[in-house]
Amino acid sequence: MLQFKVDDGRCVRCGACVRDCPAGIIEQAGRALPRILPENEEHCLQCQHCLAVCPKGAVSILGRDPDRSAGLGPESFPGLDAMSLLVRGRRSARQYRAEAVDPALVASLLDTLAHAPTGVNHRGLTFHVIDDVATMQRLRERLQAGLLEAAVAGRLAERFAYLARVVEFGQKSGRDVVLRGAPHALIVSASPEAPCGYEDVILSLATFDLLAQTAGLGTVWCGLLAASLAALPEVAASLGLPPGHRFYGMLFGWPAVRYARTVQRSDAAAVRRPRL
Known part of the structure; x- marks a missing residue:
């Protein structure tokens, strides 16, 4: 009803x-x-x-x-100048402070994230959030060991072979190349029944990205995390990602770097104005 x-x-x-x-x-x-x-x-x-x-x-x-419900009026939303500066000033964070984000802040962000649009208003998304630093460290270790073991055993699909090389490079250089030393991660998944599953995943992460920036957090879209979980389904399953679901991941935490100005790349995308 x-x-x-x-x-x-x-x-x-x-x-x-x-x-x-x-x-x-x-x-x-x-x-x-x-x-x-x-x-x-x-x-x-x-x-x-x-x-x-x-x-x-x-x-x-x-x-x-x-x-x-919250009331809305002409002054309820950020102005164009403020939103433009947010989009232009946002940077991918690949260096993080060794400090956990307050769980109350994470919960608040996820509560707002539930309002992100989905195709046909399907709303069939699941937010898998790693808000525990110890869990994040265990995930880091499992991914690194799992990728190297799979490569040695010949179980790593050819399209994922580069992941083992990335891990090896990180170990030699003393860097966490896959998870960037981030204290937290958000993985959004969509069921196969969702009419626009992958698009919904990306829309929600884009929304989280901007929300996190306004809270002072740093984020980075992590294709290496998504690819590593696809290469190691047993690790994906341990995070509650069901087989067949579309997903992508984002790292977040308090950034160790603050940027002083925007970059200049208004010409980075081609603009076409077709006439019919």
């Missing part, structure tokens, strides 16, 4: 919820209250647009109380 309810005392019959419903299942006859017919409930995307668009907070759905 959707529990679609409209407060008669608040509703002004403006029709905003009817017009904004992506599925087009909310209907309103004259001055009657908006409604969703039982036979149409299965088409609901559960996006809560009806709750969000109502100017009077009259609409409730899925048991959500509109009074518990």
Whole structure:
């Protein structure tokens, strides 16, 4: 049941919820209250647009109380200049302080991350967060040992052969090349049933990336982590990653380096303006 309810005392019959419903299942006859017919409930995307668009907070759905939502207005969001500086100034962090991030901050970031968009509002993502420094160290050791052992035993697929060389280089140079000495990692996975699974994974990590920057954290998209877990399915399974799920990883923590200015690469992407 959707529990679609409209407060008669608040509703002004403006029709905003009817017009904004992506599925087009909310209907309103004259001055009657908006409604969703039982036979149409299965088409609901559960996006809560009806709750969000109502100017009077009259609409409730899925048991959500509109009074518990944050109010929005013209000044609610960062301005273009602030967002532009955030995007231009964000850098990948490959050096981290040996200091754990407060679990309350991590929990707050993940709570907000649950609002990231997903294709068809599927919301079928799982956040695998390593917020324990000791667990992160064990993962580091298992990946390094596992990749080298698999290479020696001939069990490492050809497309992953470079990973063993990366580990060997790191050991010779005394550097953690795979996990960059990061104290934490976030791996987002999507089920095979998700209509846009991999896109959803990337969208959520991009959202986490920007959120983390505003909290003063450093992040880096870690293809080496994703590839290592794909090469060592037994390690992936130990992290709770089910077979067949699409996933990618991001490292994060307090950065050991602060950058003094933005880089200059506005010409890094080609811009095309097709005319039809």
